[in-house]
Amino acid sequence: KQEVTQIPAALSVPEGENLVLNCSFTDSAIYNLQWFRQDPGKGLTSLLLIQSSQREQTSGRLNASLDKSSGRSTLYIAASQPGDSATYLCAVSPSTYNTDKLIFGTGTRLQVFP
Amino acid sequence: EAQVTQNPRYLITVTGKKLTVTCSQNMNHEYMSWYRQDPGLGLRQIYYSMNVEVTDKGDVPEGYKVSRKEKRNFPLILESPSPNQTSLYFCASSSGMGANVLTFGAGSRLTVL
Numbered sequence: 001k002q003e004v005t006q007i008p009a010a011l012s013v014p015e016g017e018n019l020v021l022n023c024s025f026t027d028s029a030i031y032n033l034q035w036f037r038q039d040p041g042k043g044l045t046s047l048l049l050i051q052s053s054q055r056e057q058t059s060g061r062l063n064a065s066l067d068k069s070s071g072r073s074t075l076y077i078a079a080s081q082p083g084d085s086a087t088y089l090c091a092v093s094p095s096t097y098n099t100d101k102l103i104f105g106t107g108t109r110l111q112v113f114p
Numbered sequence: 115e116a117q118v119t120q121n122p123r124y125l126i127t128v129t130g131k132k133l134t135v136t137c138s139q140n141m142n143h144e145y146m147s148w149y150r151q152d153p154g155l156g157l158r159q160i161y162y163s164m165n166v167e168v169t170d171k172g173d174v175p176e177g178y179k180v181s182r183k184e185k186r187n188f189p190l191i192l193e194s195p196s197p198n199q200t201s202l203y204f205c206a207s208s209s210g211m212g213a214n215v216l217t218f219g220a221g222s223r224l225t226v227l
Contacts, residue, residue, distance in 0.1 A: 004156070034215075043118075043204060044218040089157070100145045100208050100216060101172065104156040 002027045002094045006105035013080055013112055021075040021108045023090030028068050031093040035064050035075050038087040038107065047088075048075070080112045116141045120205050120219035127195055128227050135190045135222050137205030143217075145208045146188040150174065150201040151221075157204065163188055195226040 003026045013019055023033075032051045036044045048057045048064040050073070056065040061078040077084060087109045091102035118139045127133055139146065147162035149172075159172030163182040177199055179191040188207075192199060205219040 041220060043220040044206075044216075046215045049215060091157075100147065100210075101159050101162060102157070102216070104149075104158075106154060106156040 002030075002092060002103045004090055004092055004103050004105035006088075006090055006108050008108060009106070010109040011111070013110075015080060015082060015112055015114050017080050017112075018076070018078050019080055019110075021077070021088050021090075021110070023073040023075070023105055025071045025073075025092050025103075027094065028071050029094070030068065033064075033066055033073050033090065033092050034102065035062075035073075036089040036091060038089055044089065077110075080110075082112050082114055085111050116217065118205055118207055118217050118219035120203070120222045122222060123220065124223050126225045126227065129196055130194050133192050133195060133224075135192075135203055135205075135224070137188045137190065137219060138186050139188075139205075139207040139217070140186065141207065141209070141217065142185065143207035144185070144210045146182065147172065147206050147216075148178070148180065148188070148190050149204045149206065150199075151204065152201050160190070160203075192224075195224075197226050200224060200226045 005024045007022045034049045035047045038044050050057050050066040063076040066073045087107040089107045090105045121136045144165050148160040149157040151157045158174045160178050161180040163169045166185050169180050203222045206216040208216045
């Protein structure tokens with residue numbers, strides 16, 4: 001059974017720091033991996049999607065990497081800002097049938113203070 | 115604006131009183147699904163639908179029903195809610211299989227007393 005773990009559970013950093021969020025999964029047979037941002041009362045927003053054949057994806061200050069063989073992904077946030085404060089969720093798509101099904105980690109709650 | 119709309123956003127009810135959480139998307143998406151989010155457990159899929167009249171169980175379907183009679187709507191039905199169904203519920207949709215980004219609704223916080 002696929003399990004997704006995120007470390008750390010919470011993180012508080014001063015503005016401007018570069019930071020790394022970690023995600024690990026137990027079964028390397030994934031279709032893709034996504035990173036989401038969750039803001040209270042606003043649902044989830046997809047940040048980056050990495051296909052199983054890819055190694056990384058970048059969007060602005062965000063960079064996500066995927067090492068499928070070791071079951072790991074990292075989300076790198078450069079020059080963090082208070083507006084980055086949110087919960088970040090990692091999710092894998094575990095099968096080639098129901099590929100839009102996602103298995104989520106429990107998230108990393110990030111606070112960036114001025 | 116492309117969106118997934120859930121209603122109600124907040125609901126407090128009592129054990130056994132049937133309720134329906136509606137979900138509607140305006141993107142002509144084929145795939146829709148429901149998740150529940152609980153502290154320490156993350157989001158877990160309840161049911162999904164790949165198209166009209168096609169639904170299937172996710173990981174935690176017990177106590178829930180769904181229907182997909184129209185492409186845009188995917189209601190979640192709790193026939194006899196129990197306190198263990200107190201949770202934050204999300205509806206999501208995508209255009210289809212593979213390499214697709216899910217669009218999530220804003221969530222519905224349900225409390226069953």
